[in-house]
Amino acid sequence: MAILEAKNLSYRFRPGSPQVIKSISLTINEGEVVGIFGRSGSGKSVFGYILSGIIPNFYRNGIIEGELKIAGTNAFQVKDASNVLVGMVMQNPETQLFGFRVEDTLAFGMENLGLSREEMGKRIERVSKQLQIEHLLNRFTGELSGGQKQLCCLASILAMEPKVLVLDEPVSALDPGGVLLIQEAVARLKREGRTIIVIGNNAGWVAPLLDRVVVMNQGEIVLDNQAEEFFADKNKVIASGITTTQVNELYHTLVEKGYRLPVFVSYAEAKRYLWEKNIIRKNTTLRTRSVNYNNAIKENPKAPSLISIRELSFMYGQFKALEGINVDLQGGRIIGLIGQNGSGKSTLLKHLNGLLKPTRGTIEVNGKRPDQETIAAMAKIIGFVFQNPDQMLFEETVYDEATFGIRAIYRQVSPEQKETVEKLLAEFGLLEYREELPVNLSAGQKRWLMIASAVAVNPAVLVLDEPTNGMDRFDKEKLAMLIKEWKNAGRTIIIVSHDLPFLADLVDTVLLLDKGRVKACGTIREIFSQREIFAEINIPLPEITMLGLEAGAPAILNVDEFIDSCLTNATEREEMGCAVS
Amino acid sequence: MQLASYVEKESYFHSLDPRVKIIWFIVITIVALAFRTLPVMVLVVLSLLGAWLSAKILPEILSLMRKALPLLSIATVTWMIFGALKPEGGEVLFSLGILQLERNDILKAITVALYIFITISVFYTVILTTDFSELAYGLSKLGLPYTLTFMIALIFQTIPLLSGEITTILNAQRSRGYELDQGGLIEKYRKYASVVFPFVMRAINLGKNISIGLHVYQFGIGKKRMNYKELQLTGNDYIFIGLLLLFILTIITVSLRYGG
Known part of the structure; x- marks a missing residue:
């Protein structure tokens, strides 16, 4: 039965402006979990705002046309405010939690609906059980992890009993532990028959739960498929620009190689089908296709260290943020810094350029002690690209922003530096905007501008903090290619990221932090072969690595390696009679 | 700078109804303003000390004192200079040109510094012992929109x-x-x-x-708002109100006896 029906919905921000939503018609049935995906600027978020009533009830200046019926009610003419048609959970839980304790935040929406205390009590009990957050009810929301905060947002929206749930990029600001919490919660809600719409450009975390996939481009729905049909078709997945699961990519490769398999998007399905169909080799060993593989680099104990850290400890007041860090990192590498939020990653990075001074111990970067140099002096050696570009942009033009670091450090821009900046702007598709105000750029363009500004200084070390956050697959691929180029040019790149599949195919060395201490440090193969370490810190290894470990091949880093190392060859397949054409 | 925020503690003071704490804040502020004499200020500070010990927030208050010390020092010195510029015929402790520092000037300066400290710390005490949801609810129950x-x-x-x-x-x-x-x-x-x-x-x-x-969350859109939590005065609140009344009587008595 249809619970949501959009007919010829169109929207423009103001009279006379171009349509950002173009005559969309969409029907969603009760109990369906639908993913609405698309690249940055595709109109998916605007469409989500329309579905959740933010447009036209909050943003009132736009022009909306067409019809939207939710649970049989005209969503644009709701008279009874207590009839909550759609509940929305947004990207950042910080701006959606109102109240000191979790219980206060859960009650907030219901208080506004004017429900009786008894009813509120019953609903709080129910949703907290439903999402398994009873133990958090009396906790201060400021003390919760990102995932717990997002769960509270979800619970407080559920307590208002909306007919449809809209989740707008709900995991993009979370660490792996937080993503798992939301994944489990959505799975439970799906089992209960909730109608859920997930908006974003990363389908990886939610793909196994989706019933349908809708893809938007330039304000239009360009694809509306059953999830199985969508994920079975590599071309559709790639054309959509969304990130899918690694096992789904494995499925696509196997199909290309002639295997006949049911489509799989989850780790559990992949494991079942691959083993059931005897596709996995009995005695696997790691086989890499090329000796030039990034990840095949071995640490040379005689090579000088670019970054040398000795007994580094740091206290925020009484809180030990870092304790006894001893690490030597060689230059010309791609280094992945991994850990849950609060593990000390940011604190460690701030020591690299002297933003923080050690409470105890020493740190050296390229022969310099950051605690004895100015931050400006360190900026010549180490460039930072922060997670949120909006916190960095403050010049009047894109060109000035891109040359900001150069001017701050060298006072003026040399002709060679000017040429470099223009080349970078052209490479990142920003040259045509060089006289534009940076804040007017799209989120993706702002991120590229910050990368350009950091690279323009030509630092020996470049630090990228969660660079793939909010990026679609095309941007991710472009970034990965650039990082490899920078490395080949001799630069050291430090990437802080929760996106382990992205790191797996890119980094040479991994530094894994947990509760302010080094949990592990070594080549990516050494680290990714230690399943128990990742289990201890509640960070899931990439699916393909897990499958490799199941097959007996340690530290598989990508789909190609898995296929080379773990799959039966033609003779073996023939002997076992497995399904390959 | 670290700003004041709620400190979770199991204490008598924390358990008080937010309305009672807000009324206590108003009473102390008015008393400090209306009876601005050194004996009254000392009594108020002693009563506050009792509240801090009961609320187990002495370390936070000492930290506040450290931060407020420059401001309090400036206030004391400024007030002494103003006093020294206007001789009132009292016991002169120090003189330099037109400046005549009298004993009373020092007492007044200390009183003013104590008054500033009291007004800051009483507000701080409420913030440290009442979470912002309780505070908002208490204020709205006292009649604020x-x-x-x-x-x-x-x-x-x-x-x-x-x-x-x-x-x-x-x-x-x-x-x-x-x-x-x-x-x-x-x-x-x-x-x-x-x-x-x-x-x-x-x-x-x-x-x-x-x-x-x-x-x-339909804020300001729906029907009349209903609060999930209900505030009810308990025995502890009544005891505190009784102590507060006793304190006011003591202040009035001290004021009448020692002037103000």
């Missing part, structure tokens, strides 16, 4: 977010080689002013997202 009390709570909730934003922005610009703390006063002012732009943009964005969040 809910929208206003919610705004107060929201400010407490938003301050840490904004404080985090400004720190990250400053760190981001420093990391790009921008020497914010170099140069003369005007140069520093110009540099910091330029950092205001991204902060304002982020603050606007934060405000927009909070507004959308409020809209999602």
